[in-house]
Amino acid sequence: MIALLFALFAFSIGLAMIDRRGLACGVFAVAMAVSLFWFRHHATSPLAIQL
Amino acid sequence: MISAATSRTLNGLGLLAICAVLLLAFYDQFTSDDLPCPLCLLQRVGFVAVGFGLCLNVINGSDPRHYGVMILGALFGGGVSVRQTLLHIVPGSGSYGDPFLGLHFYVWGVICFFLVIVGTAIMLIIDRPAGAGRSGAAPRGSGGFAMIAVWLLLALTAGNAVSTFLECGPGQCADDPEGYRVIDELKGG
Numbered sequence: 001m002i003a004l005l006f007a008l009f010a011f012s013i014g015l016a017m018i019d020r021r022g023l024a025c026g027v028f029a030v031a032m033a034v035s036l037f038w039f040r041h042h043a044t045s046p047l048a049i050q051l
Numbered sequence: 052m053i054s055a056a057t058s059r060t061l062n063g064l065g066l067l068a069i070c071a072v073l074l075l076a077f078y079d080q081f082t083s084d085d086l087p088c089p090l091c092l093l094q095r096v097g098f099v100a101v102g103f104g105l106c107l108n109v110i111n112g113s114d115p116r117h118y119g120v121m122i123l124g125a126l127f128g129g130g131v132s133v134r135q136t137l138l139h140i141v142p143g144s145g146s147y148g149d150p151f152l153g154l155h156f157y158v159w160g161v162i163c164f165f166l167v168i169v170g171t172a173i174m175l176i177i178d179r180p181a182g183a184g185r186s187g188a189a190p191r192g193s194g195g196f197a198m199i200a201v202w203l204l205l206a207l208t209a210g211n212a213v214s215t216f217l218e219c220g221p222g223q224c225a226d227d228p229e230g231y232r233v234i235d236e237l238k239g240g
Contacts, residue, residue, distance in 0.1 A: 001221055002092045006212035009099045013205045016106050025120070028103055032123065035096050039131055041223075042089040047137050 062108040063197030069102040073207045086228040090135045097128015102204045109197040125167040132160030
């Protein structure tokens with residue numbers, strides 16, 4: 001669910017705001033990995049171009 | 052080289068620009084009833100990721116690693132934007148959503164993420180990391196409009212989480228959403 005991505009990013013911003021930069025960057029890395037998974041999942045439509 | 056205060060101001064302005072993009076997307080979503088598709092939502096994720104790097108610069112002081120975070124976010128968002136643009140680039144292959152100032156949002160996405168990468172590269176050249184012999188106080192815990200922009204990004208990100216949950220529910224988002232799934236199910240059941 002993409003809503004979870006936004007929740008993870010909101011959590012990482014909140015962690016950065018309370019001076020937990022390392023943990024914030026860890027949550028950011030997880031969120032980016034999940035984002036890539038969802039991008040791969042949704043980018044399945046064939047392109048109408050010849051590569 | 053720019054001062055710590057100038058760096059913080061520039062990063063705060065960049066953060067406000069990211070917030071403006073997310074606000075515009077929300078405005079279009081609620082006033083034109085133009086529901087975001089999964090790729091549109093992932094482009095918003097890219098903007099939030101760029102905003103996270105800017106937040107780190109505002110809160111902790113500028114650091115090349117924070118700019119690296121911004122570039123990663125822009126590359127992700129740019130990749131999604133390019134993918135969606137290519138889906139509709141051939142005449143007759145349709146489009147998604149209404150155009151804004153003559154271009155669709157995903158084309159604006161390509162332009163914006165490209166500009167983020169250019170801007171970040173310039174900042175990497177002119178900005179010296181906090182504590183690297185730069186005069187002036189470190190911006191840690193700084194007040195002012197930059198911190199307001201951080202709070203605004205946090206609110207917009209949380210708002211997107213709620214809005215996306217209402218649209219998609221706990222499962223996968225529809226490719227061509229026609230309504231807020233959770234609200235419809237609550238009304239129906």
